[in-house]
């Protein structure tokens with residue numbers, strides 16, 4: 001059974017991986033309204049070339065190899081980091097340190113998952129793990145630990161539980177960017193009714209950001225299916241998409 005078929009079942013697999021047939025389904029269902037050819041903003045290209053998120057990631061952060069290689073693992077958190085940088089750069093005026101802190105919050109957000117299903121407490125577990133292993137965060141970003149931990153801990157909570165909290169008032173930018181970037185990468189699933197929905201986010205993406213999210217997910221998953229190498233898959237897909245002028 002391929003990934004798409006297994007996701008249509010009532011009982012979903014504990015660990016989920018892409019395959020050629022599901023990727024064929026995905027590319028043939030690319031939303032028609034999304035722009036086809038994209039030129040990424042120069043600022044985004046420069047920022048990602050400088051801080052390649054996939055080079056900052058360590059295998060030991062993940063619960064195990066199945067989580068690292070699966071649908072919420074290495075490639076997902078790398079893509080969420082790139083997408084968050086895209087969203088943040090085009091909407092806010094942030095320092096390099098703030099951008100790096102957002103990038104790291106994305107890299108950590110799903111690292112302590114136990115499975116590729118709902119796993120409702122995985123955000124809180126990741127935040128707790130980071131507090132206990134704070135040395136994995138670069139020294140110059142330690143002051144962002146409260147913002148990073150809060151955004152990770154609530155990234156899968158609905159907004160109606162969040163909006164009135166003091167922590168959201170303080171760290172809302174981190175939360176909004178992570179939640180929308182995470183939602184954008186739902187294009188990796190070969191199941192259109194799981195894709196990003198405006199009902200669950202407050203920071204709404206533009207069509208260009210959505211098109212880039214789709215293409216990055218498709219191309220990096222395609223490359224991983226061929227090579228089994230997540231870092232190479234990210235580098236190849238990023239190089240391909242960022243070289244268009």
Ligand SMILES: [Fe+2]
Pocket residue numbers: 109110122123155156
């Ligand atoms: Fe998550």
Ligand SMILES: [Fe+2]
Pocket residue numbers: 072076080109110182
């Ligand atoms: Fe995620």
